[in-house]
Amino acid sequence: MSEVARFSRRVLLGTGLAVAMAAGFGGAVLAADPVKLGVSIPAATHGFTGGIVWWANEAKKELEKAHPNLKITVKTASNAPEQANQLQDLVTVTKIDSLVIFPFESAALTQPVVQAKKKNVYVTVVDRGLTDPNAQDAYIAGDNTAFGRIPAEYIAKKYNGKANVVALRGIPTTLDNERWDAFTAVMSKHPDIKILDAKYANWNRDDAFKVTQDFLTRFKDIDVIWAADDDMAIGVLKAIDQAKRTDVKEVFGGAGSKVMVKTILDGSNPLIQADVSYSPKFIYDAIKLTAEARLKGEKLPATHIIPSSLITKENAKEFYFPDSPY
Template sequence: MLLTRRLVATLALAGAFAAQAQTPVNLGVAIPSADHGFTAGIVWWANQAKKELEAANPGLKITVKAAASAGEQANQLQDLLTTNKINALVILPQESAALTKPVQQLHNKGVYVTVVDRGLTDASAQDAYVAGDNTAFGSVPAEFIAKQLGGKGDLVALRGIPTTIDNERMDAFKAVLAKSPGIKLLDAKHGNWNRDDAFKVMQDFLTRFKKIDAVWAADDDMAFGVLKAIDQAKRSDIKLVFGGAGAKGMVKILKDGSDPRIQANVSYSPKFIYDAIKLTAEARLKGQKLPAKTIVPSVLITRDNAKDFYFPDSPF
């Protein structure tokens, strides 16, 4: 009788472990809402990941939530935990500081956390971090511009929103330019990754500087604003405008060769949210963890390889 009870207990314990092993990966995805081109791309790629990865993996469930503010995103995290019962999370935080504690609370309750792009203020709140290469995002354009100018010329730059990401990019850009003392950076101002703000900044540059050889607009939305300002001012001295992030409209111009001022770009696609979701889901399905940090390369896009970076169905 004792042996029978022990056998029953052993079988019950084995059954519990088996049930635990078969528990599907219930993955929550928390992202900013589509308030401009890049975040629209984030939302699109996240939903592509849900559709494709759920179809390929019966043991996987993905819930995507988009928030317009840090407060809304924090509330969504609680819903994902209590209502959706997630056991893994991929989050692109609305704000680093405001989301650190809410993410930490989920992490403390056993949720596996992958943070994307905008890092938290306390890395202990996450298991993994996935981001684009912000150093290359600054150095690749600088190398291309310096080469195209033959090491001599006058340059202006438009920065993004004041953030650590923007600082990384600008520092890398300046470090490369320092190797070409014949190139003068006339000024660099924040265009806030915004087309209208960039248009105004470029108007100021055009008024102040009578000769500009090239422009680094560190985002394709800003690059479109720059081109509009140049065209409106009827300036013909600017031979090169370099944006960034591989927006489909800019990549199409590059691919088609329809504007000689657009000669190259650098990748920083919102597709990295897809990559982060895929990496996290596949690792958790195997009971594995991701490396603490995964950097998605930012590479030079030219007319020769533009087709590989052109996603016409994406909003960005």
């Protein structure tokens, strides 16, 4: 059982025990103290953050319905200064006592979060860590090491340790470094897998299209392209199609977008056979865990990493969320 599952089970068991104890005292159920939870996230400027916004609002809708004494306020920001201003409003105007924040930028949001914590706000930071870990009570993120390791292991196994590979990285960040280091650590064990080149494509379809055009011009024999993001993978596929290249056997993206998962389910593109999960749903999980813990007057573990999984045709249905924008 995962740590998330164990924690959720403990919360549910504790809730059930409280109800049972209250029933023993004349049937009056004792309500938990009210919780005002603020959620601060980037605006839906691209597919992944669109998913973040959608899952955050799903959490608000479902959790407020389940817990009448819970009030969730969701704020979206298009840049770091806007997010910092919204955070101040959440603390001083909305008067939140708990916060789940997906920082737009790590450094720019650290001090505003520190100020919130000084006002006795319980803080859960999601995915993009702050420069000062003391500013948070809990940290929840996807597994970036697994995000890089899983596709590398998949490629090495499927192609029997022999392939020509090019890679598209994201934006120069610690998150991207973790993924790349994990990918290359696996590939270093397979000397017949050649990484011909790797370039940043900024998790952007258009940039990925241009980078892939360059790869296809310079390298006449490519077996696998690791795009490291599903938005980038779409740009990669467009470049391959335009160049009419038939040597590329597979494109491996990342994050489990509904477009890629549906493609795997349907078998509609032979270049897309697998993916790795890194769903924006982790914001839903972070909000749910934080809200339920605070309603019980409890704290979350200091760090929780949500596992990434290999997605193939056999299990793709588990990762398909058709109503999500991502």
